[in-house]
Amino acid sequence: MDQEANKPLSQLSDEMLVERYRAGNERAFEVLMRRYRQELFHFLLRFVGNRAAAEDLFQETFLQVHLSIDTFDPSRSLKPWLFTIAANKARDYLRRSSRQQAAPLSALIDQAQPDGRSFIDLLEADLPLPTEDLEKREIQELVQEVVSTLPDHLREVLLLAYFNRFAYKEIAAMLNIPLGTVKSRLHAAVGTFAQLWKSRYEARHPSKSKR
Amino acid sequence: MPSQPSHSSSQRVGVRYLCPADGEVLDALLEARRRGEDAAVSLPPDAGPRAQRLTQLLNLLDAMPTVPEADLPPVHSSLIAQIKHRQQFAAQVQMLSETRPGIGLGWRQVASAAAVFLIGLSLLFPFLERNRAEARRLACAANLGDAGVALAQYAADHQHVLPRGTVRPGAVWWNVGQDPAHENGVVSSNSAHLYILVRSGLIDADRLACPENPHAPLGKMTRQHLDWPSPQAVSYSYQNQYTAEPVRIDRNPHLAVLADKNPLFVVRVNRMTFDTSLPQTTPSKIHGNRGQNVLTAGGSVSWTIRPVLRSPGRGGDLDNIWLLRGVQRYSGTEHPQTPDEDSFLVP
Secondary structure (H helix, E strand, O other), rough: HHHHHHHOOHHHHHHHHHHHOOOOHHHHHHHHHHHHHHHHHHHHHHOOOOOHHHHHHHHHHHHHHOOOOOOOOOOOHHHHHHHHHHHHHHHHHHHHHOOOOOOOOOOOOOOOOOOOEEEEEEOOOOOOOOOOOHHHHHHHHHHHHHHOOOOOOHHHHEEEEHHHOOOOOHHHHOOOHHHHHHHHHHHHHHHHHHHHHHHHHHHHOOOOOOO | OOOOOOOOOOOOOOOOOHHHHHHHHHHHHHHHHOOOOOOHHHHOOOHHHHHHHHHHHHHHOOOOOOOOOOHHOOOOOOOHHHHHHHHHHHHHHHHOOOOOOOOOOHHHHHHHHHHHHHHHHHHHHHHHHHHHHHHHHHHHHHHHHHHHHHHHHHHHHHEOOOOOOOOOOOOOEEEOOOOHHOOOOOOOOHHHHHHHHHOOOOOOOOHHHOOOOOOOOOOOOOOOOOOOOOOHHEEEEEEOOOOOOEEEOOOOOOOOEEEEEOOOOOEOOOEEOOOOOOOOOOOOOOOOOOOEEEEEEEEEEEOOOOOEEHHHHHHHHEEEOOOOOOOOOOOOOOOOOOOOOOOOOOO
């Protein structure tokens, strides 16, 4: 225990930093913010697709962490709690902004699609992959466009699972949804991503996509 | 509360599920990625080609841009200080609200009240500023609404076409403030076409000035002017009028015709140029890069975070309202080939 007490803050676990902050050490909070700055900010940026909003949400998330710090159970991991708060804030923001946004920013993939589930088999889908002569910036733009076109609830699960590497079980707990729903949302997110990628890529590069 | 599906920006995207075989491989791949293990260990024996295809697809996600360390939001103690100020303010308010009436105030209480007032003011300032920005954004949207009415009135009197002076298709259009007399009456400024609305008496020039534009010449523009005096004075970008045929207002109600100023065309060394350093989906600078108000030919005004609108005329394709489809470089003479489908809003 003494060894823990003498460690620099940057070497303490998240949960220990929470303890220190509760005890009045403000530097501990700053260390926590620094530790998650990159990962959390990128999650917010990819989720809401707007830098200014992501910065506001980043601040709001840590403000909420401060306000709710006494309710955090230090026997659990901090990261899922932190991302739960961030995801809630981002979802609220998207809900609010959807009332102001031009309604159809996204393209319709399949207008005649029935209500039932529609499946994609990647082995048969003939997905176009970027050729080497395609500019990196163009690929970036296209991927970003496709990800931002995904419905919010699918994009959220995809980001948490792929970039933030949360286990399905953790995502289920964070979003308060059944494990099966996490799986089905992820399968839908990747399937829809594939379909959107194919249609957008082929629209931009009709010749390359047939190679 | 459980995370409910919401469709704020993507209401009409048709959702496709991975087929069960792909889904199973995806689960294994993501679990292996999470553990930092080789996926081959946990994959079903016959999953090779599917795993390869899925890996290629997932690798595309890594192309999403990242923000360099130096550009991440700053982390310092100001946030904590702000939180503490708020709590202090709340405590002071609580204390004063408990003061019983009828008891005279001493200098300590007066000083305390003054401090609370000042702290409150300092805390309120960002919120007030945010509210003011929101009010200006709404006023700007109202301007575009009025411009929409004026455009519709003009079109009704002119065979459904948008305001357009004498042009030579393919000529330079970014000479804002030029005198057409020098060009034998031919206009080489796209904003001058929009200004026809003012000259026709259909709208006051101040209604075509966004409240967020500090260079807008409020109260100075009259019906006798031909154009705004400079690119900086222009608040809104208008559908490019340098097409072979005039742009009609009744062909495509979803076509963006007017919006907060296009940020990709900027003035450098007294001449306008296309800024290649900015991403093509950069929002207008007018509202602090937060987004832009956009007016469509159908008369609707909306606030968009990204400068793209769905274009039903092209199978739901996204249309970047700042640029022409397929054109990467601009010298000031480019114009839409299909002006009823391709928005190209320029100063």
